[in-house]
Amino acid sequence: MRQPDVEAVFRQEYGRAVAVLVRFLGDIDLAEEAVQDAFTTALTRWPETGVPPSPAGWIITTARNRAVDRLRRESTRESRHAEAALLHAPDAPPEEGPVRxxxxxxxxxxxxxxxxxxxxxxxxxxxxxxxxxxxxxxxxxxxxxxxxxxxxxxxxxxxxxxxxxxxxxxxxxxxxxxxxxxVVYLIFNEGYGGSPELCAEALRLGRLLAELMPDEPEVTGLLALMLLVESRREARLDADGGLVTLPEQDRGRWDRDLVAEGQALVRRCLRRNRPGPYQIQAAIQAVHSDAPTAEGTDWGQILQLYDQLTAVAPSPVVALNRAVAVAEVQGPGEALALVEELDLAGYHVLHAVRADLLRRLGRAEDAVRAYETAVELAENPAERACLERRRRSLTRADPAP
The missing domain is CATH 1.10.10.10 (Winged helix-like DNA-binding domain superfamily/Winged helix DNA-binding domain)
Incomplete structure (x- = not known):
């Protein structure tokens, strides 16, 4: 068994193991430490014994034993009470409530x-x-x-x-x-940067929330948003693992089942007429998904949706995304003026957008410097490779727009 096997189990089961241990222990730090100890033990034992039939069960049981051992060592009255509760936890009746x-x-x-x-x-x-x-x-x-x-x-x-x-x-x-x-959306975004297991977990949680709260339009909107973004996963990377931006993607590789499901949820949100940030973002992605080609994208509609999003949930990142739409509707000069006003100096996407706008305005040297800053700030290897490729293309190409 290789170390990546343990890493895969970690990505898939860490959250569940911590959740179980927190409920048993009532102590976040102890639960985290016990689960981390269990995975450290797995790194040592599994190469010799192989991955157990139920990796999650093994981790949870080992973590619980580690927690009991620690409570025994501490030998305080409070820890003995916690130890007793922990030892009897498997036989306790399931907790009742709406969230299972x-x-x-x-x-x-x-x-x-x-x-x-x-x-x-x-x-x-x-x-x-x-x-x-x-x-x-x-x-x-x-x-x-x-x-x-x-x-x-x-x-x-x-x-x-x-x-x-x-x-x-x-x-x-x-x-x-x-x-x-x-939280669910941040888990999804973290996974979309390179951990498909986190995306799958976010989608699973999103579906559970939709079942739990079917009358909440923002729950429906978030699920639609994640489905529409996830539908492009196969088209997002090239054969070498490099990032393929949305305009360059082969739309024939999009998952049409996920697109249809996401668009149906967006239509359901529109019928309710209670717009919120996740519903508006989902509507923006639905417009992208409607276009058969990048050139056929209805940027005017996207800009209107970003105007609405700015009204209900203003933020510098929303303003940056709105500037991208402005560039398509009103031109790169108008968009660059908006980008220059944003306080996002440590955010690599701002410098990537700025570089693209400068390139379109014929300011090749300025664009190269912006791409270099974006490369330095980007943490995802696929994004860095894409930005570096764009920077190199400018140093070789005619600087004319």
Missing amino acids: DERLRLIFTCCHPALAPQARIALTLRLLGGLTTARIAAAFLVPEPTMAQRLVRAKAKIRNARIPYRVPSDADLPERLQGVLA
């Missing part, structure tokens, strides 16, 4: 209103996705030490405020929904 899935339950628990919104999302990404602090910080566009402090404070808040690890009641679900949707 362990991982989804943990998301709703972490999205308690006592926690700051960004802390809720960051903590859930850490617990469910097993993402490093550095990767979570990159998703939020903040320095790693800042994100580390947020995670520590969030765990302390849960512990000190005695926030219960329990299934939320029906009345609790709506007020926690926005945080839950944000």
